[in-house]
Amino acid sequence: MTTVSMTVNGRSVSGDVEDRTLLVSFLRETLGLTGTHVGCDTTQCGACVVHMNGEAVKACTLLVGQADGTEITTIEGLAKGDELHPMQAAFREHHGLQCGFCTPGMIMMGVDIVRRYGSDLDEQTIRHELEGNICRCTGYHNIVKAIEAVAHSSGVAQAAE
């Protein structure tokens, strides 16, 4: 058992965990933040993407100990109160989700892509950058459109936060 502490969605949290505990299990099971999903056991699907110190990471690949002292943002921490983050709003607007299971990971990844490329993003780059995220429902068409729309809108500044 080790004690870990971190900031999750702006709140300081800590917990006693087994050394083998993954960040995603800590978020889902200890903190009850079930928005971050688990779709695989091989770091292939991206359903578990969260931000660690502002960068996208796969929460199923990190031991929670590796996140000790960091700042984590999960899908639950993205909206400002009732106001959706531009990426969340764009996924709605462009019908970038169906069953919604891959969606938290897709949105967190989308935010990270826009943070890194800003308005330089084009379709091909988005498709390439989404290599680590699988969606079985949407055929990606509308996910790509949603991310593209955010990159090319005035919401970019906020989206990159």
Place this chain on the structure above:
Amino acid sequence: MGAEGFGARLMRKEDRRFVTGRGRYTDDIGLKDMTHGVFVRSPHAHAKIRSIDTSEAEKMPGVVGVLTGHDLAADKLGGLICGWMIHSKDGSPMKAGAHPALAADTVRYVGDAVAIVIAETRDQARDAAEAVAVDYEELPAVIDPAKAMDSGAPQIHPEAESNLIYDWTIGDEEATNAQFSNAAHVTSIDLINNRLVPNAMEPRAAIGSYDPAEEHFTLYNTSQNPHVARLVLSAFVGVAPEHKLRVIAPDVGGGFGSKIFIYPEETTCLWASKKIGGRPVKWVADRTEAFLTDAHGRDHVTKAELALDAEHRILGLRVRTIANLGAYMSTFSSSVPTYLYATLLSGQYAIPQIFAEVLAVYTNTTPVDAYRGAGRPEATFVVERLMETAAREVGLDPAEFRRKNFVRSFPHQTPVIMAYDAGDYEASLSAALEAADYAGFPARKAEAESRGKKRGIGLSCYIEACGIAPSQAVGSLGAGVGLWESAEVRVNPVGTIEVLTGTHSHGQSHETTFAQIINDRFGVPTDTVSIVHGDTDKVQFGMGTYGSRSAAVGLSAVYKALDKVEAKAKKIAAHLMEASEDDIVLENGTFQVAGTDKTLGFHEVALAAYTAHNLPEGMEPGLKETSFYDPTNFTFPAGSYVCEVEIDPDTGKTTIVQFVAADDFGRIINPMIVEGQVHGGLAQGIGQALLEGCVYEADTGQLITASFQDYCMPRADDLPSFKVMTTETVCPGNPLGVKGCGEAGAIGSPPALINALTDALGTNELSMPASPEKVWRALRSASSAAAA
């Protein structure tokens, strides 16, 4: 069309919870005192279980219990069933082997469950599962369905000699053969429809919970049809009595067919919860478990022939298919290669005679059942590969050849049961060809050649039968259930509306489209409507969602209930406004006496129904109606797809440069949602054609493609942006005129893509998935054949 009603591109009501991480999937649910179950699964494809030693596991930290197949058998639980009876051509019933939820004596595929370990945490259960010692006596395994029928092949179930489950036929063999003997040209083709893993992103999960005080069971599971799960679990498996079992399917993260079926884990978690004294037992599949145990799709080996007359009209079609059903018969598996497949072999074409023979075979592989399209993609692949091949052989343009043979008058009775009700195949073909600039293809091909690339274009004109029904008809074809749907519409005293439906949404947007229909009828805003589904305690009964039946059947049931609500509300309104019932019109949420300015709001009539201070003589208070709707026929969506590819001859890499889909889904409730459904279907069909496929090791029966590292799922970079459009012939069979759109993309796209590839390569020898290596090899052999 109103801003929110029929035809409106309304944003989805369900999105807010999903984009904010507030969805409630089975694994998100935690119950008081919950335990975690992990299954011990067979590492062998075929083996006898000599013994299972659980003593070490029981001593491990946190372990609450270990239960085996013998415990299950001792409690006399029934096995899982296949609910669709098929008879062989000699009249004998299909040979279904026993399928216990936990194997006690024999395991038949890698992943077959033999025990469940229950512990305080999932990790503890996993650790202890490693400590369960199973002594297996390995038996020879067989993977290939053709070899499974050989004499001397290992027998998988004692009931099925030569592993043959049934040998079934449809159509008039003699008449079809006669057509072939009169043919001017015969095209023959050998095809493999590759085995796929549905791979919904949410892995299957179940929580079984037994309340000893009430002797009541609750199952939370990832299900497309919770009521049918309750029916099977109570009536056949016998794990709980029907009135003491509640099945809740909360948010479900995709299904594509794989979550229709009743799986061993659901039985086991419910039963285990009782065995350990009533603590809930949660099981969540990891991805490899999903690869091993979710019912797979497709897996056909087919020989097909098409007979043409001298004018290139089709005279007849002959098909022989071997269908691999895996190690056990899954819930609906027998219907897929028979009534969902062979009955669609007429495609969009007027074919005078068709004869098909289907041999269903056991092998030591994961059970196979319906996957997006279920039988129809397999049928379309046969028909559309044959059409393209025949056109090339006789030197006709493939579009022209199809046109020449289209069904042009409706209703049209095919020789294989189906009676197509409406369609305009020419319209969707023309729309697709125009959008794809088919006429400009030769110039694009020449341009590509100048860059050293190979270009090809391929077509596919599919038809499918959706909204499977009527109950009497499916009953006569062997179905163990009726395929109607139920609905209840509850208008609350303040005028808000709850719609209870027996369908289930796992991405199809029912919360939105169903509310749009209420808006269309009653003029109430969609945000005052809520859709209730997925809970057997709330909804009286339902048949769930699959085969694109939710709109055509489920929403039609809602529509029928709305008729009743409207009729009663009009009576109340007429009474309150002292007018004749016939003079009441309902428009934009207001009841009006026609030709006067007397009006009552929808909510006022709702309130009057419940205050009941002034109702027509003898009327019961309240405004709530139910309906059970049984359609008169299937619906028949159809469409034309055009795929254009470019191949890099150095690497064999295929790029889809254009994909056009023109579909006829009848009337469309929400175009945005329909387009999304088509996109998703296309991705799955393109996945099948280019990337996906199960690989089993021949001798050991190990599934080599058992993770996302080994099984190639389509990613964003593998796919193009799609051009999708619709044409419309109204479906005459239901009050909404809708047909169903969920499966089309997966049905129409594989042949279009393979036809495009074979066009580019100049050879017909190409199997799915057309990996770069296969394409490269095909190119090599085509050019050496040309040189020879």
